[in-house]
Amino acid sequence: MAQMPDGEIAPRDGLLPASAALGSAERTLHAYLHIPFCRVRCGYCDYNTYTSSELQGVTENSFLNNLLREITLSKNVLEALHSEQRKFSTVFFGGGTPTQLEAEQLALVLETLKSEFGLEQNAEVTTEANPDTVDERYLNTLADAGFTRVSIGMQSSVSSVLKILDRTHNPENVAKAVAAAKSAGLQVSVDLIYGTPGESLDDWRESLATAIDLDPDHISAYSLIVEPGTKLARQVRSGELAQPSDDDHADKYEIAEQMIAAAGFDWYEICNWSKSPATVSRHNLAYWRSNDWWGYGPGAHSHVGGTRWWNVKHPSAYAERLVASESPALARENLDEAAKATERVLLELRLREGISIDYLKSINPQAAKPISHFIADGMVNAEDAIRGQLTLTLKGRLLTDALVRDLLG
Ligand SMILES: C[S@@+](CC[C@H](N)C(=O)[O-])C[C@H]1O[C@@H](n2cnc3c(N)ncnc32)[C@H](O)[C@@H]1O
Numbered sequence: 051m052a053q054m055p056d057g058e059i060a061p062r063d064g065l066l067p068a069s070a071a072l073g074s075a076e077r078t079l080h081a082y083l084h085i086p087f088c089r090v091r092c093g094y095c096d097y098n099t100y101t102s103s104e105l106q107g108v109t110e111n112s113f114l115n116n117l118l119r120e121i122t123l124s125k126n127v128l129e130a131l132h133s134e135q136r137k138f139s140t141v142f143f144g145g146g147t148p149t150q151l152e153a154e155q156l157a158l159v160l161e162t163l164k165s166e167f168g169l170e171q172n173a174e175v176t177t178e179a180n181p182d183t184v185d186e187r188y189l190n191t192l193a194d195a196g197f198t199r200v201s202i203g204m205q206s207s208v209s210s211v212l213k214i215l216d217r218t219h220n221p222e223n224v225a226k227a228v229a230a231a232k233s234a235g236l237q238v239s240v241d242l243i244y245g246t247p248g249e250s251l252d253d254w255r256e257s258l259a260t261a262i263d264l265d266p267d268h269i270s271a272y273s274l275i276v277e278p279g280t281k282l283a284r285q286v287r288s289g290e291l292a293q294p295s296d297d298d299h300a301d302k303y304e305i306a307e308q309m310i311a312a313a314g315f316d317w318y319e320i321c322n323w324s325k326s327p328a329t330v331s332r333h334n335l336a337y338w339r340s341n342d343w344w345g346y347g348p349g350a351h352s353h354v355g356g357t358r359w360w361n362v363k364h365p366s367a368y369a370e371r372l373v374a375s376e377s378p379a380l381a382r383e384n385l386d387e388a389a390k391a392t393e394r395v396l397l398e399l400r401l402r403e404g405i406s407i408d409y410l411k412s413i414n415p416q417a418a419k420p421i422s423h424f425i426a427d428g429m430v431n432a433e434d435a436i437r438g439q440l441t442l443t444l445k446g447r448l449l450t451d452a453l454v455r456d457l458l459g
């Protein structure tokens with residue numbers, strides 16, 4: 051996350067190679083907006099986000115103006131590429147803490163996307179939210195503007211765990227935010243983290259039970275990653291906190307599956323469960339299925355037709371580019387067929403619907419061998435394999451990375 055890939059220097063006009071237009075009729079278009087502000091930084095987080103003292107004079111207002119400039123630039127770049135302009139199927143505001151901005155400011159950005167591109171009918175429009183930053187008025191304003199979904203950073207309900215994570219939100223505000231979002235008519239997702247040093251299995255069960263009691267539409271559960279350069283990494287290195295163990299993560303993943311499924315949710319991606327097919331995150335599915343998306347904002351990544359690029363990281367560098375009417379893209383790369391295939395296996399195997407065995411054999415003629423081992427070891431579903439689809443069992447979900455390595459040979 052903190053590290054940017056290398057790539058080639060991106061052109062200052064942001065124009066894309068003609069190859070990026072190929073096959074675009076088969077792909078949907080999505081918008082991600084990166085809002086790089088947080089009131090305080092949580093000890094485990096290495097996202098591209100800044101507290102006020104780190105912003106080098108960038109204000110929320112100036113940032114917003116530059117975000118709108120990038121939307122205009124994206125329209126020009128995509129118009130130069132395609133004869134027919136696509137509307138956005140989904141929009142996702144992430145961060146950082148998008149809800150650090152006023153609701154009216156988020157609404158203005160959405161309005162601009164609508165007027166420049168248009169949204170597909172029934173478009174999904176999500177914002178991430180820190181529970182301390184939203185109330186009824188805020189969420190009603192978002193719903194009135196066309197937002198359909200809010201994803202709330204709950205992480206845990208256990209105060210000792212929240213403390214180790216350095217979370218400053220008041221756990222009681224999670225229930226308030228969920229209730230306010232529901233009364234505004236928004237779909238609700240909650241994010242949880244498991245495997246925090248010192249978190250017992252019972253602590254994790256308590257967080258899951260609390261999340262389930264909130265009756266959200268969707269739950270995401272992520273294992274805590276110790277990201278290099280974070281306060282958490284320093285605490286683990288110095289021995290102040292224990293390194294989270296793979297066994298603890300696996301036990302907690304199994305508990306999550308058991309409790310969340312028993313409450314009527316189905317997994318549709320390794321870390322994501324939904325109450326119904328209507329409440330899956332269509333935005334995230336678009337990434338996993340390698341559709342096209344424009345990532346707006348500092349450090350945001352984009353992908354259009356096999357060309358991937360990423361923006362300059364700091365909000366002040368981002369501002370400099372856009373004020374000079376230049377693209378904020380720092381570098382880019384064109385994925386060759388082998389890279390595209392690797393990525394497709396990595397992403398699609400994570401989905402409940404899995405990946406076609408014929409496709410796997412087409413990219414690796416030796417794939418039949420590991421597949422028969424996976425079936426024998428109960429890591430993939432035998433019945434699905436007979437009908438030509440490789441789908442993971444719970445055991446396989448715990449070992450996805452190893453399976454991907456074997457499949458790619
Ligand atoms: C940008 S944050 C969500 C919005 C808001 N900033 C908040 O934290 O409430 C996205 C999610 O990433 C997850 N996340 C961030 N750093 C992580 C890490 N090191 N390991 C696991 N999950 C992490 C958290 O679950 C968090 O809710």
Ligand code: SF4
Nearest residue numbers: 088091092095145146
């Ligand atoms: S987890 Fe969310 S609130 Fe905490 S620093 Fe990261 S982006 Fe900000």
